[in-house]
Amino acid sequence: MTFNELLPLAVLASSLIPGLLIFTLPESWVGLRTTLNLSGALVKLALVLLLIVGVQAGESYGVHFAVLPGLNLSFKADALGLLFITLSAVLWLFTTLYAIGYLEGAPRRSRFFGFFSLCVTATMGIAMAANLFTFFVFYELLTLATFPLVVHRGTEASIRGGMTYLAYTLIGGAVLLTGIVWLHHLLGHTDFAHAGIAVALGSAYDGQLQIIFLLLMIGVGVKAAIVPLHGWLPQAMVAPAPVSALLHAVAVVKAGAFGIVRIVYEVYGIEFAQSLDLLLPLAIFAAVTIVWGSFRALFQDDLKKRLAYSTVSQVSYIVLGVTLFGPIGTVGGLVHLVHQGIMKITLFFCAGNYAETLGIHKVSEMNGAGRRMPLTSIAFTIGALGMIGVPLTAGAVSKAWLIDGASAAGMDWAIWVLWTSSLLNAAYFLPILWRAWFKPIPKAWPAEHIVARGWRETAWLLLLPPMITAVMTLATGIFSNNQISPLSWVKLIAEREYIHESIIWTP
């Protein structure tokens, strides 16, 4: 096996092997478990860095194994996959740090971190899948590996949330499988390729391809929480905060959104999808989701539920960007895949901090939280402003590109959708900030678990990750034109995707 074949497998192994080892560790071996977790995360980052350097230099990484005659488990690490891999690998490191702090002294940690690592492995598999079969294998593995995390607390409420999650994702998986097998039957393979593979079939199959597209979109739309398939996401917020971070930023909804990207760009091909009239309906569903999610968020008093509906809305920005036919929209959608992850993980880390430190679970309990926990609240504020799309944040960059993409594609209505959503985002985030910063501190917090010591308002492992991701939110916004920014990488992807168009970057 050559180096270029081994590297993708090593990326998978860097979380799989620590995960499997952690399962076997006794509860009390904290030191070894932490070492395994962190060394896995760091090794993975190093490997991903190698991949980035290689792909930029034009190397191709891939490997495949025959599972059945004519059916391959195959991996490739291309520019698009690396976007997702890098996001997950970086955020995994911070989430691991956060989880170590969050779960300190809690029971069942070996199980938790074992499944946690499996989740990340599945995400890497999804990102590196080189055909729909492989994608599906890891997509379902992700479902299975997240279930024990969602029900981790073992209470009736968490089990109910977990069962709702399963009901949605397993049915979605069955629909997705139908579409994939059908496509495999028609084409004889489902390998991803630039500009798509479905176009090879000829116009006699247009009708079937439209139905297959619908099946595939329902399948991945469940995880991407597209309305009306989003019901599981607000329910799943009963999970511990690091799991929410995983669901909302690192893995699950991202896997759905990434699936949409792969299917539109590399199974159908954006130009062929446009000629089959597939993009506009998807854009409408995305638009409805964007507005509906923001609207529902307005009425949630539970902080994590409000954030969950916000995710419903924000993930569809990605989908909308994908459906805006044209490279600028593509850039806007793909870059939001990264930006949304960074911003949303900040918000969930902070929500976890409020709950763990002061017992705050509701928006109405947030009064004065900014004075008691200034650092957490600064991070939360940056994340929230980013979500609204305030300049100098990551969110502003995505929104600018999306709006330009919409006008370039001649879909001006989408611009209205984006502005409406921004307005709603402001309407549900600003009151939280107002309460946190300008309302007086209450006499007693709901349940103060961690007492402030000097500037350390809470445990430092809880504090550090949101501060870093908040800084990243600003950095990706301010330095978006830097050579190593997500935006530059996304431009590289878009250039490779639109082979028939010359691209002039306007914004």
Place this chain on the structure above:
Amino acid sequence: MMVWLILLPLLWASLAFMLGPSRGVWLSIVGLAAQLWLAFALAAEIVGSGAAMHAVGGWGAPLGIDLVADGLSAAMLLLTQCIALPLAVYAHAYFKRDDPATTYFWPLVGFLLAGLNALFLSTDLFNIYVTLELLGLAAVGLVAAGGGAQQIAAALRYLFATLVGSGAYLLGVALIYGTYGTVSTVTLVSLIGADAPDLVWIAGGLMVLGLMLKTALFPFHFWLPPAHGGAPAPVSALLSAVVVKASFYLVLRLWIGPFSSLTVVASLVVWFPALLGTLAVFWGSYQAIRAERLKMLIAYSTVAQLGYLFLIFPLLASAGALQAGIMQAFAHGLAKAAMFAAAGTLIKATGQEMVAGLAGVAERLPVTLFAFGLAGITLMGLPPSAGFLAKWQLIELALSQQHWVIAFVVLVGGLLAAVYVFRVLRQAFLLAPAGSVVTPVPRTLEWTAFGLAAASVLLGLRGVELMQLVGVT
């Protein structure tokens, strides 16, 4: 090699009976290990040089007995030995030293395996009958070996079903012999043509129905849940995983062998097993979803999973159908053995037979629950697992022959399986109620179940060799 696969279990079974269970255990385990090696060697030989034949004692058919191993039979032999060895290790840890059941357990398992192995290698309808009886009686004995009143009742019901089944089969064989004067499956392939007399149709019908009764295909499944749900865990595992597959194997053999010309003439006939299979998938899953006792849930799951096997009959026009069937047989065999073994451990440790009593086992018995979960993944047909590959093959075959309904049944069946599997897992993840106790169990029990479950999942990552083996004719 083939002869030894039959003689070896007979040998250790007899010795185990004479020497008693304490020494019999080790003889059995050594014998089973040797059988596993033989099965692998046979499979390797067949892949290398095609189907093999052995004339017992040097006398060829029609005077003597011919043993023939092609890809299909070698695969079934392999599956049987792969499951039997870990289950024997499990059983050794499962039964208490002075358990009266062990006196008969080891000899009966030996006779059962001898019957199975002989069945897979026979090419003679009458010899097959003999192996069926040996198999059936040994299985009934194993169900009754627990000695409880309920177990005896279940065993009697099972005895009735198995005797009626083999009776119908024997009647069919007699009619065939009366018509053609031979019982060799090889000769009969060329003799039975499309213009076969009605008597042959009746004979075929009797044989197939008798075997379906023994396979517990819906609506002939009535005997299975009490027998498999009531027997001691290692017995349930062995019966559910392997024994019911033997009669399925025979239906398939007859269908693609001697009766192949008949099924071509009456094209609608292929839908009969598929229809019953469909009903089995739905009814079995429904009952599993409702079952209150854990082992009954698993037994009804067997009824459902056997249904998938019969969905391949309308698809047999393409070569892939056989492979899909064998993949499903492997998936279910390994997973169901693991699941019954895991359930046995859970029940032993918690003292609770009900699904509702499982709260907290995720924390107390993680390895066993993991095994149960992995086996569940295979039964649901989720990737990566052998069950998933079987499902993938079935759906793709169904689409390519435009039998949409089969693809639908497979997909919905998988979701129904998820409902009953997660019914158990949901309960297991709940926090343990205060005051519940878990008796420590030997690690062997936990890890043998885990090994079987892991095998059913790992096969899903590499099915090429198995498919290659099945393709050898």
